[in-house]
Amino acid sequence: MRKFLYAALLTLGFVGSATAASDSVDIPFTRFTLPNGLTAVVHEDHKAPVVAVSIWYHVGSADEPAGKTGFAHLFEHLMFSGSENHKGTYFEPFEQVGATDMNGTTWFDRTNYFETVPTTALDMALWMESDRMGHLLGAIGQKELDTQRGVVQNEKRQGENRPYGRTDEVILANAFPANHPYQHDTIGSMADLDAASLDDVKQWFNDYYGAANTTIVLAGDITAEVAREKLLRYFGDIPAGPPVPRQQPWVAPRSTSTRGEQKDHVAQVRIIREWNVAELGHADEPLLELAADALGGGKTSRLYQRLVYKDKLVDSVSVDVQAFALASQFNLTADVKQGVDPARVEKAIAEEWATFLKDGPTDEELARSRMSSRAGFIRGLEKVGGFGGKATVLAESQVYRGDPGAYKLDLERIQAATPESVKAAANRWIAKGDYTLTVLPLGDDETVDESAPNGLPAAPGKPAPVLPAKREFATTKSPVDRSEGVPKVSEFPDLGFPDIQRGSLKNGIEVVLAERHTIPVVQMQLQFDAGYASDQGRKLGTSSFAMALLDEGTNTLDSVEIARRSERLGARIGAGSGLDSSAVSLNALSSQLAPSLALFADIVRNPAFREADVERIRGQWLSDIAQEKTQPTGIALRTLPPLLYGDQHAYGIPFTGSGTEASIRSIKAKDLRRFHHDFIRPDNVRILVAGDTTLPAITAELDKVFGDWRVAETPVPEKAIGHVDAQKQVRVFLVDRPDSPQTLILTGSLAPSTKAPNNLEIQTMNGAFGGTFTSRLNMNLREDKRWAYGASSFLQDAIGQRPFMTYASVQTDKTAESVAEILKEAREVVGDKPLTDAEIARIKTQRVRSLPGSLETTGAVLSVLSANALYDRPDDYIRTAKARIEGLKDANVEAAAREVIRPDTFTWVIVGDLAKIEKPVRELKLGEVKVLDADGKLVR
Missing domain, CATH: 3.30.830.10 (Metalloenzyme, LuxS/M16 peptidase-like)
Incomplete structure (x- = not known):
């Protein structure tokens, strides 16, 4: 935040x-x-x-x-x-x-x-x-x-x-x-x-x-x-x-460099470096934010350029400032490439640090930082609340600095910042006194040290707390009779959703628009019929890998120049894949729409897939897969889908979308070009737009950059999403993760498509069973048993059969008991304790009444357009949602529970410390128990 x-x-x-x-x-x-x-x-x-x-x-x-x-x-x-x-x-x-x-x-x-x-x-x-x-x-x-x-x-x-x-x-x-x-x-x-x-x-x-x-x-x-x-x-x-x-500000800066080492279940060495710096409200703090952005704020930053692009020593590096009321922390984090000596990384960091302290940032670096930040704030203006809306800006300014408008003082400092002033602030605070923590992977026979860390001793100079000035306060008699309970709410505002307009480009590409002029921003998504499912018959991870390479270089621009131009324009461009679709998105300031679209179209139409970029992203991708295999959730989401669908099904792939190490190592630039030729094309796309524009205006601008995009001679490949028969019995798969203080429990079974006629009944059922805070699963394992921070059930949207999953991360010594409780809840909801009328009514009410708040932003409106397009929903789908939800029959919701929740055919993936959990889980006698490794391969 x-x-x-x-x-x-x-x-x-x-x-x-x-x-x-x-x-x-x-x-x-x-x-x-x-x-x-x-x-x-x-x-x-x-x-x-x-x-x-x-x-x-x-x-x-x-x-x-x-x-x-x-x-x-x-x-x-x-x-x-x-x-x-x-x-x-x-x-x-x-x-x-x-x-x-x-x-x-x-x-x-x-x-x-x-x-x-x-x-x-x-x-x-x-x-x-x-x-x-x-x-x-x-x-x-x-x-x-x-x-x-x-x-x-x-x-x-x-x-x-x-x-x-x-x-x-x-x-x-x-x-x-x-x-x-x-x-x-x-x-x-x-x-x-x-x-x-x-x-x-x-x-x-x-x-x-x-x-x-x-x-x-x-x-x-x-x-x-x-x-x-x-x-x-x-x-x-x-x-x-x-x-x-x-409490009074006390930065407690250090004059010498110190270091420590920690070993953990991690995939690669991580170097973390920290300096104590000026507190929130200090004149230097916003200047240090600018310094952090220049040093490690993204692809164009100095450390990223040196360590990722030039020397190829790390997979990622970042620098930021966490600002607090008493002191702030200036942080550097670098994930070291496999086989690289961390000392080489530290040497390169030290050289770039010294150069920055000597010369400071350039005018161009400061300008880019200001522009990208400006765009970020304009986008944030849509939200009134939450973690980062306007209420947060005002509250933090008042609580920490006594004035809701205190942020303006920082703005003046940012406006007045020069390379010299940023350089001077950096030399005052980050020229000495760092603490470096190196996190190393555990050896085969090593275990995590859970003892409290050795820390610094007490130091002199702590300022005494100060009492506020004495004031006289008084209470006033309240007219509220609290014995009457929570005030009833009988009226609710109607949902305001913009009209959906349709048009087309000269070459026939469909354009769908929802106008919203609350902020000067236009958002769009190019939705292609591809996704993870298009990897079938290709190397796993091809769709995600290809989409990730789009903004890494075009025929005329390299990845750094793309990043620089995006920052100058205040534009955000991203690409990725889901189960059934791949998408490229643009979030642009209205005033910069034309040049932003030109850059966006170049990225979509002309990716270079240069060998150097492919190799760089491949290294990062393999690092990400290795990281996934050390994370309980990553392990489970990689393991479960092939077990549910079979490894020959379009969905029988890691749901992280990252593929396997073998497949990513084998992907060549020609594979990416083939994917782009086959799927990223004008006869396989819809352009979805929301925000500050009109249909004639946006169609004209899109025609300039996409109107001459020609259809390939070969047809778009057809995806084969086959039907999978339900499992006949329970299966239990254990994955060992030594030293885990918690066990991750994931169950999976197959449910009807998101396009199913009873999708609303299924969603309502899931909300009551495990999809909300007050659902049965969460109230049991969190609030009643207190064995978990949370427990839930959810459905992954899909055009084919989608997975229905339950999730809980529970304390290790309650693993078997938690499994038993999840199973009990599942059996009861389809057995002798079906969902009650009150439970169903609660979810229906919550879904209807949350619509105005959930559609506050342009991004939320664009998400509606995206879902409508992907699942063949009519344009009035959201406007008619209230009537459709209120019209749901309890009997049909209960029937959806019986259709989806089949506890006696669950596939269980349980990730934890096998030395502590295997025997109790086996004693539950759920069904056949097998042990897999983090790749999903059978161990025993």
């Missing part, structure tokens, strides 16, 4: 034009303070009938005392357990009104909660937020604490179960002194989480969750006058709480 947000902040000065003054930029807001000290910020945006509610408490893991690490985040989880006047999970009322972008997060300096709701549901949302803010402790008992403690501990295990998932703890311990608020990571230690008590909960709530320590941002379809009345009504009676001592 920080990286996105700061990109937004960088660009605010360029909303008008590339040379506009930063003081001409504004996210209009009204700020006021309630008598109890609560700070309110209101931003009006009436483009959609939704309001983003974003509540920030000025407390985070930096405020945790010794022995209480992880408590801020644990408390965030407890805030979702219910309140005194609403028992049970917090999510249920929000699901009923169709809330979107709903979550809570904790970081060093704040804890926030947010949701976007239909305008008519704002009272309900404010009632819920105020009830847990002012009326929580009576609803929190030992059961709730134990439940959320278990969930958080499994969240920690899940993070550590990923490759490189243990690095943050080591880096923080060696970046900051022991007495620094940032020395421990936000999720904390298992021991401290185990020690958390109900008294701790109450003390934390009383110390930090008062009104005077809270900022509420309302952004969207609301006025300041209405907001003031509603906030006073729901929050005015909540006490201010005690004064909260504010």
Whole structure:
């Protein structure tokens, strides 16, 4: 979130034009303070009938005392357990009104909660937020604490179960002194989480969750006058709480270089380097963002040019800044190529670093950084809430800097930045004092060291916390009778979806447009009938590999020049494949549409597939496959599809789309040219457009670049997506992943196509069974048993038979028990405990009422066009969705469950530490058990 947000902040000065003054930029807001000290910020945006509610408490893991690490985040989880006047999970009322972008997060300096709701549901949302803010402790008992403690501990295990998932703890311990608020990571230690008590909960709530320590941002379809009345009504009676001592900035820069080493289940060596740098709000911090972009911000950056293109030492390299209230971190990450000595990589980095510190960035580097950032912010303006919308910009500025418009100061600094000023800032902060962590693959007989990392000792110089100026606060009597429960929401806004218009180019290519003029951006997708399924009869991974090579060079441009031009234009161009289609996408500023389209068309029509580019991407691709084979989810998604479909089926391939190492090694440039000739062609494409244009205007522009594209003499190859008979019995496949603190459990079976007439019934059934937070699977394994951070079921969309899967990553010692619970839930939903009328009604209601919020952005509109085209849906599919969903019959939804969920034919893929899980799983006697390796090959 920080990286996105700061990109937004960088660009605010360029909303008008590339040379506009930063003081001409504004996210209009009204700020006021309630008598109890609560700070309110209101931003009006009436483009959609939704309001983003974003509540920030000025407390985070930096405020945790010794022995209480992880408590801020644990408390965030407890805030979702219910309140005194609403028992049970917090999510249920929000699901009923169709809330979107709903979550809570904790970081060093704040804890926030947010949701976007239909305008008519704002009272309900404010009632819920105020009830847990002012009326929580009576609803929190030992059961709730134990439940959320278990969930958080499994969240920690899940993070550590990923490759490189243990690095943050080591880096923080060696970046900051022991007495620094940032020395421990936000999720904390298992021991401290185990020690958390109900008294701790109450003390934390009383110390930090008062009104005077809270900022509420309302952004969207609301006025300041209405907001003031509603906030006073729901929050005015909540006490201010005690004064909260504010931690003061303490960068604690280091003067010497230090280093450490960590071994883990990883596929390649990773070098991570960190410097402590200026905090958020410091004059140097935005200049360091510019330095990071020049050094490692993408293909055009200096380190990427040197290490990837020139010396071919790494598969990837990046540099960024994570900005926080007390100190920031300047980070470099490089994944070393197999067989390369890490010392060579470090030497090359040191040389590029020294050159940058000596010369600084060029004017051209700064200009490109500003333009790409500008475009990123303009795109972000569509969102009022979520992780990175306008509410986040305003809230962060207010909470950390006391002014919702504080971002403008950074804009002035960005506008005024010169190569000399960026160079000077870099020399002040990143010329010395780095900590380098080298992560190495474990040897055959080595195990993960789970002991706490050795860290820096305490240091002098820590500033004392400062109490805020003394103020007088008062509560106001609330007219709300909370005994009546959550306010009922009886009216909901209608979905506003643009008319779909159709046209064609001179050569017959179909153009489909949905106009939306909320921001000056045009998005489009060229959808080709290809995808992973077109790999059948070819080398696996050909479609994905070929699409990835499109923007790596054309007949006249190399990959670096393509990247430079994209950055100058503020355009985003991407290409890829799914199961049934391949696509190339463009996201362009309206003002730069013509040159962006010219670049886009060159990439689509004239890929060079040069041998040097093929070899470079091949190396990165093989590295990605190796990484997938160290990730539990990657292993499972590579292994399951061939087991479900058979390795001769079009879908019997790794669902990661990356193919196999053998197939990728064998792919030649001629294979890629053949794929492009066969599938990326004018008689196999639809052009889908959404955004700030009209049909005549976009058709004219597209004709200039695609209208003369000629059809090949040979026909488009036909894809053969055969039918697969259902399995007759349960199969269990185990994959060993030693030292895993969690086990990944994935089941698969075959369901009807996304194009099936009862697709809505199937989706509704899945929502109740495992597709939502309050679904049966999640409430069982997360909220009841607390064996997992989450459990779910989902369907992968497909034109042919699609896979129905259940997923859970569970603590290792509960593997067999979790398998039994998943099986029990599956058998019950098609047996003696079918979905109830209430469960079905809940999903139907949630799906209908979430439509306005889920279609807030141009990208979401384009996704509708894409799905309509791929699955042969009519243009009015979304506009008629409400009636079709509401018209679903419960009996048909229950029948869909019986059609799709066949627990006695499940294929189970279970990835974990076999030394601990194999015997208990075998004792379940589900069916034949086999052990596979990470390539899906039989071991025994």
